[in-house]
Amino acid sequence: MAAYNVDKIREDFQILNVKVHGKPLVYLDNAATSQKPKQVIDAEKEYYETINSNIHRGVHKLSEDASAGYEEAHEKVADFIGAKEFEEIIFTRNATESLNLLAYSLCNSLKEGDEILITQAEHHANFVPWQQLAKQKRLKLKFAKVNLDSKDKENFGTLDVSQFNELVTSKTKIVSVTQMGNVLGTTNDVREIGRIVHENNPSALFIVDGAQSVAHSKIDVKKLDCDFLTFSGHKMLAPTGIGVLYGKKNLLEQMRPFMYGGDMIRKVTFDDTSYNDLPWKFEAGTPNIAGGITLGTAIDYLLKVGMENIFAHEQELTEYALKRLAEFDDVTIYGPSKIDNNKNNENKILNDRTGIISFNIDKIHAHDVASIFDQHGIAIRGGHHCAMPLMGLLDVAGTARISFYLYNKKEEVDKAIDAIEHVKKIFA
Amino acid sequence: MEFFAEDMYRENIMDHFKNPRNHGVVENPDIGFADNNPLCGDEIGITVKLNKDKNEKPTIAEIKFNGKGCAISQASASMLTEQVVGMRLEDVKKMKTDEVIKNLGIPLQPIRVKCAILGFKVLEAGIFLYEGKKVSGK
Numbered sequence: 001m002a003a004y005n006v007d008k009i010r011e012d013f014q015i016l017n018v019k020v021h022g023k024p025l026v027y028l029d030n031a032a033t034s035q036k037p038k039q040v041i042d043a044e045k046e047y048y049e050t051i052n053s054n055i056h057r058g059v060h061k062l063s064e065d066a067s068a069g070y071e072e073a074h075e076k077v078a079d080f081i082g083a084k085e086f087e088e089i090i091f092t093r094n095a096t097e098s099l100n101l102l103a104y105s106l107c108n109s110l111k112e113g114d115e116i117l118i119t120q121a122e123h124h125a126n127f128v129p130w131q132q133l134a135k136q137k138r139l140k141l142k143f144a145k146v147n148l149d150s151k152d153k154e155n156f157g158t159l160d161v162s163q164f165n166e167l168v169t170s171k172t173k174i175v176s177v178t179q180m181g182n183v184l185g186t187t188n189d190v191r192e193i194g195r196i197v198h199e200n201n202p203s204a205l206f207i208v209d210g211a212q213s214v215a216h217s218k219i220d221v222k223k224l225d226c227d228f229l230t231f232s233g234h235k236m237l238a239p240t241g242i243g244v245l246y247g248k249k250n251l252l253e254q255m256r257p258f259m260y261g262g263d264m265i266r267k268v269t270f271d272d273t274s275y276n277d278l279p280w281k282f283e284a285g286t287p288n289i290a291g292g293i294t295l296g297t298a299i300d301y302l303l304k305v306g307m308e309n310i311f312a313h314e315q316e317l318t319e320y321a322l323k324r325l326a327e328f329d330d331v332t333i334y335g336p337s338k339i340d341n342n343k344n345n346e347n348k349i350l351n352d353r354t355g356i357i358s359f360n361i362d363k364i365h366a367h368d369v370a371s372i373f374d375q376h377g378i379a380i381r382g383g384h385h386c387a388m389p390l391m392g393l394l395d396v397a398g399t400a401r402i403s404f405y406l407y408n409k410k411e412e413v414d415k416a417i418d419a420i421e422h423v424k425k426i427f428a
Numbered sequence: 429m430e431f432f433a434e435d436m437y438r439e440n441i442m443d444h445f446k447n448p449r450n451h452g453v454v455e456n457p458d459i460g461f462a463d464n465n466p467l468c469g470d471e472i473g474i475t476v477k478l479n480k481d482k483n484e485k486p487t488i489a490e491i492k493f494n495g496k497g498c499a500i501s502q503a504s505a506s507m508l509t510e511q512v513v514g515m516r517l518e519d520v521k522k523m524k525t526d527e528v529i530k531n532l533g534i535p536l537q538p539i540r541v542k543c544a545i546l547g548f549k550v551l552e553a554g555i556f557l558y559e560g561k562k563v564s565g566k
Contacts, residue, residue: 021432364499365468365470365497365498365499367468367498367500367540367543368437368498368499368500371433371436371500371537371540372433372436372437374537375432375433375436376433383467383468383469384469391469397468397469397470397496397497398468398469422433426433426434426437426442427437427442427499
């Protein structure tokens with residue numbers, strides 16, 4: 001493996017040359033959205049300048065090219081996550097829409113008393129759809145507990161998967177768990193959870209929210225044995241407005257469409273409608289064609305750098321950041337205090353802490369921290385991170401959050417540390 | 429625009445944050461209201477005792493605030509209480525959010541404006557509620 005050349009990668013991201021308040025941008029808000037390389041931006045431009053047209057309709061060259069490009073993008077995504085075929089890949093707007101699609105489409109098979117199981121640390125996108133569905137259909141929503149024992153610093157924020165043995169019952173119909181928490185930075189062992197779910201109740205469906213994980217690590221849905229995987233393009237170098245739902249073909253075939261309209265139909269009469277083949281059955285209306293095609297370009301880029309290399313680079317940054325943050329007595333980290341290099345997983349991502357680091361400085365509000373970071377040109381997130389129930393359990397209004405991606409450098413961690421010193425000085 | 433953290437977190441802002449004026453709850457308040465800013469989780473509660481002389485329009489005799497949140501929300505509420513004490517309610521209602529922000533005298537990122545005007549919005553809603561009650565009580 002050639003040495004990881006972060007400076008070379010940075011050359012592809014024009015935005016990293018932007019000055020913020022007169023200082024070079026330090027972008028550490030990647031868990032919110034990633035920046036886009038010029039290859040992706042160029043591909044978007046090229047699409048509109050050379051083949052822009054509507055897909056699956058026009059009997060003309062442009063439409064053929066656009067349709068082929070859009071279908072090829074589905075294939076690229078399928079290969080990227082180890083899906084068997086492109087029919088299992090549905091393009092949506094984002095991970096949120098993918099999860100809502102599931103909630104709407106699966107709701108017909110649920111009846112009063114059925115159980116849905118999620119964890120305490122889910123993003124609102126993997127929380128509110130199930131909560132509201134449970135209210136409407138009188139289902140029971142259960143929560144797997146996250147370790148929030150502040151004395152257990154090394155394991156803070158981790159999910160003990162053995163509890164799923166008890167939690168998954170014959171009444172459990174849906175289990176939906178994030179693979180990489182957007183607050184705590186922990187990765188959950190979703191492979192083991194999937195095994196337990198399917199062993200305890202073969203009719204239960206297992207959904208993995210991959211909004212954070214797919215962007216940063218090699219995912220193989222066959223090995224995970226998940227029934228569905230949801231993620232967003234914009235967190236993995238693609239433009240906003242394109243997301244993915246992966247589903248096992250036999251399940252998708254049984255499910256009702258989520259939206260009705262053009263492109264999702266086979267035949268419409270005054271009396272009835274039959275639906276198109278997968279994946280189009282779930283892609284009603286003119287989709288984000290350019291977004292789909294450029295998601296393919298983003299995947300090409302990620303594969304060229306190598307997902308294992310990206311993960312290793314981010315782990316190195318995370319380890320360094322945790323070491324530097326530990327220099328402060330008054331900085332609380334909401335997540336495991338260490339990367340666990342001793343775990344011998346075949347795929348490390350299944351149980352470790354990653355490059356999403358939530359923290360607070362003393363009792364200073366996260367927005368004050370983020371505002372002062374901003375004055376340094378450093379973009380971080382401050383707030384509840386769309387995980388208000390978890391914030392309640394942590395007993396904080398919000399946290400500051402640093403999150404890395406393939407283009408970040410150690411020097412940027414040092415700048416963040418300087419900014420923390422500055423926050424402390426102002427609030428001293 | 430280039431500005432510095434020291435401009436936003438100026439000495440007087442930090443002074444109001446660390447030593448809030450009129451902090452607490454007034455006894456037997458005429459006006460009481462609380463609200464939060466869902467984005468940040470800032471919370472401000474304001475209680476007011478009015479001076480209700482027969483032939484005069486009501487003025488703010490005493491005002492206190494409590495709450496928790498970022499430095500900007502708490503300091504601006506503290507500064508607001510100093511500014512409006514003694515004012516007629518009708519003049520408080522005439523105040524514009526722009527003035528409230530201007531009175532802080534600091535550059536604010538657009539997203540932080542909500543923090544800065546939370547105290548004022550709470551007071552305004554409290555007055556509205558008070559007057560609504562009076563109207564319905566007639």
